[in-house]
Amino acid sequence: MRALSVVLVSALALGACSSGGSSETAADSKSCAPSEGNVTLTYTTWIPGIENVVKVWNDKNPNIQVKVQTGPNGNGGTYANFFNQLKAGNAPDLGHIEYDALPSFRVQDGLTNLADCAEVTAAKDQFVDWTWGQVTFGEENSVYGIPQDAGPMALFYRKDLFEKNNIPVPTTWDEYAAAAEKVKAAGGYITNFSQSDINQFAGFAWQAGGRWFANDGSKWTVNLQDEATTKVAGYWQGLIDKKLVSSVPPWTTEWDNAYNTGQAWTWTSAVWGANSIMSGAPATKGRWAVAPMPQWTSGATVAGNWGGSSTAVFKGSKHPYEAAKFALWLNTSEEALTLLNKEAQLYPATKAGAKLPALSEGVEFYGGQKIYDVFATASGQVAPDFVWGPTMTSTYATASDGFKAAVSGNGTLLDALKTTQAKTVENMKSQSIPVAE
Amino acid sequence: MKRVTPMVIMGAATFYFLVPIWWLFVAASKTRSEFTSTTPLWFADFALIDNLKELFAYRDGVFLRWMLNSVVYTGGAALLGTILAAMCGYALAKYRFRGREAIFDIVLGGVLVPATALALPLFLIFSQFEATNTFWSVFLPSLVNPFGVYLARIYATASVPDELLEASRLDGSGEIRTFFTISSRLMFPALVTIFLFHFVAVWNNFLLPLIMLGEERLFPVTLGLYTWNTQVNQLPELRMLVLTGALVSIVPLVIAFLLLQRFWRNGLGSGAIK
Known part of the structure; x- marks a missing residue:
């Protein structure tokens, strides 16, 4: 545990250094500043067919490219991998985490709080209330993931x-x-x-x-x-x-x-x-x-x-702003939700998502x-x-x-x-x- | 009468080991709806060809890529690993140097450490070099085979006479040349055994790729099928692909054993007498 937190702290310190402009004292509150230049994000998920969804994003956002990594489902090994990667300091920027597993990552201090990202907090009302409760744990000033499906x-x-x-x-x-x-x-x-x-x-x-x-x-x-x-x-x-x-x-x-x-x-x-x-x-x-x-x-x-998952940003991600932006697009835009539903039959966590054409027939x-x-x-x-x-x-x-x-x-x-x-x-x-x- | 009892026992054992493969073959030949609704141990409509076509076409043929990866990981690692183990075991058997027994004991101790226990430390080490999620992160650790070193040493002691080595030295052959042209041939049956053991060990080492790899194109077939299997609840059509894939994935192992079983038996036998 102690070793883990040491690694995490040093990873944080590195993150703070590389983001350049942010002041040391308020590193946390400025943690959602946009990065300069082109950004490549890594995203680990086991959603079948996710590449087709991410491709749509990559084609439209040449400055924020997302690379997909995959593996078995969370309890099948990917959560264990996440914990190992957090320990080793090479966790992906974004990860797929089911609601019932989010608290264990939070307890291990493995997640970035996205409450500082204005775009994230502004999106609150787009989500069905309880799904938002799952990623905020009902607390003020905490958003530990973007709800994905329900x-x-x-x-x-x-x-x-x-x-x-x-x-x-x-x-x-x-x-x-x-x-x-x-x-x-x-x-x-x-x-x-x-x-x-x-x-x-x-x-x-x-x-x-x-x-x-x-x-x-x-x-x-x-x-x-x-x-x-x-x-x-x-x-x-x-x-x-x-x-x-x-x-x-x-x-x-x-x-x-x-x-x-x-x-x-x-x-x-x-x-x-x-x-x-x-x-x-x-x-x-x-x-x-x-x-x-x-x-x-x-x-x-x-x-x-029963079930449902979120897209979380791991601690140590150098680009939380871009990561949050992608996660929001992935889980709120109609094109992404339609594709996720088509490829993997995900049921959206947004209010508008329930009205997708595929879900109205x-x-x-x-x-x-x-x-x-x-x-x-x-x-x-x-x-x-x-x-x-x-x-x-x-x-x-x-x-x-x-x-x-x-x-x-x-x-x-x-x-x-x-x-x-x-x-x-x-x-x-x-x-x-x-x-x- | 004397022959009947062993035959019955062997027959029962054969049956016991073949039934799962039979089940797999039958299951892979069914359509998805028939898989649940028909008897598990006998055929319904024969749809194996369609299943294979679907398997090979799914996600741009990623399954074939996994098979190829597996063959490269296991075949490559087993081949190189066997050469390394043979050289090491041969050196331990035929050269006298300080610390020889100590080295041998350490190698022997390595036999007792399960590969599973090493996966996480290896991950942390490869992380230091930012080399996780690469081909090498699976390939390099797979080269190590302490049991092979042990077998090679035992076999080299038994099958390579010192006189022969002296003769070749007198004739002016270098040590390396002697090893590759004379000793390795004498050790050949043992090398096949080591190769097969190593092949199976790498093929079955599931945890290492699970921990190291995130890039789907690098997966070995075991990890790929496992990944699909965990997604079956989400995407039910994967079930038939997993079954058909499992059937296809045992083919290389079966081929390897059928081709090499002659040597395998010899090697096991002669390894045992010393």
Whole structure:
């Protein structure tokens, strides 16, 4: 840790020297000054087809050329690489970081605060509120990335099967549990409870009002067992106990097959889940529809979020102004958002992005329904104050172990949350992250 | 009766090892929708050719580039590394000098250090020279093969008689010439073994390129396929490309083993007797 901060400090000092004109005392507040001459930025991301998007920028901006580097997705190795590169002082200027990983980079002092960039703060209103909350951590004068995409959640369901069996589409979680009984009677499962998608469960908790982490500026608090999260865990544990949900591991062939053969009838998932069903269950074409996420209180309109990422500027970047400018173009301009959606099916984090032509059309796979309208509405209903912790990778791993045990009958989801709470606090302490007991 | 038991055990082992490859071959021959909906171990519509075409055409044929990279990284490193290991092992076996045993012990200690543990320190060192994300950042560290040195020494001791070296010295042959024209031929079966071991080790060393490389055009095929595989949730059509790519990527290994297995067996056997 100490070695890391020494390296970072020296990298900062270098950055300050090379930017020439800025005064030493206020180096931080002037950190967003434009560089002179031509600038080449490096940008590491795993978005498929990103070169085609960056090419559009490079053709238009001969003075600010962006070089793309790539690799596996964040938890697949690229985050580890980022940390190594920060340690070695050769991190790229820009990097792709998912919302739930941003705090861990911030805790390690790996990000440039873009709050000094006037163009960045001015762009605030272009973004859906909660996505902006994800990159500012709800603090004044802090912007640690530009929101890129979002994963508002809704209910995917087999319209044909619900109609055929005369089951009303659930609008509340109570109705969902009632529907689960009827689906079971009809020979299927209402859904698969995922033992390893802890961020999906986080989306459920987020919707219910759970707030897992908080940071008052000096200390973190961890609340994996708050009232709302406990309610959500108890609810799903009830479905597991009554064997109303299946426990096939997610993202496997078996799991795809359960959807493809009509054994699983619904999936509460993010907007990008639309493509997962399309590719995993091609035989069910035309039989799906999308409804808003079931609610905890009848008539409420609250949605959860699962996934989404930002474009961050790393500490040590010599050109934060140019980097921020590129990141803004990438994540707000219609041409870039259209291309990102086309190449990688990213769902924009901007308000205007939800109205892209590609997102306004009916989707054949979903019986011609304009499914993205449902998600656009959901995106506006996600609470803006959910904060991720600085050690999500290990938190996810612990929770996933507990959830796996719970679905196979050893312990409950509540036990898993208890263990995860304790381990997360312990882990933060071991990394010298200040945490309240 | 005596033959039946071993045959059954060998048959079971063969079956056990071949099933995954069979699965891969069958899976790579299916279309994406059939992959999930049909039996995993038998064919549906045979779409292997289409899958291959798609694989080779995807992103301007980046997959072929990865295959080429892998062949250069592994083939090049194994060839050069084998020569280095042979020379080193030969010197340790045939020349007497101070610290010979110490050097040998250190090299032997190197066998115990997994390549994985070295990847991060190597990254930090290459960072100092601003040489990460280059061809050399993967190629140079891959040349090192302590196990090869060990094998070469054992084999040189056993197969290159001192008398022969003396005779060639008397005939006026220099040390280097002796090594390349006489000793290396005597050591040939061991060299093939070293080459194969080295080839497989470099091919499988996944962490080093993962840490070093960010430029897609420099990826070896293992890293490239892994990268695609992590994007499957985002871009589902990649799944078939990953499967087909995995099938194609084992072809060079299979070829290398089929061509060299004769030597490989000899080398293993003679290495064992000493």
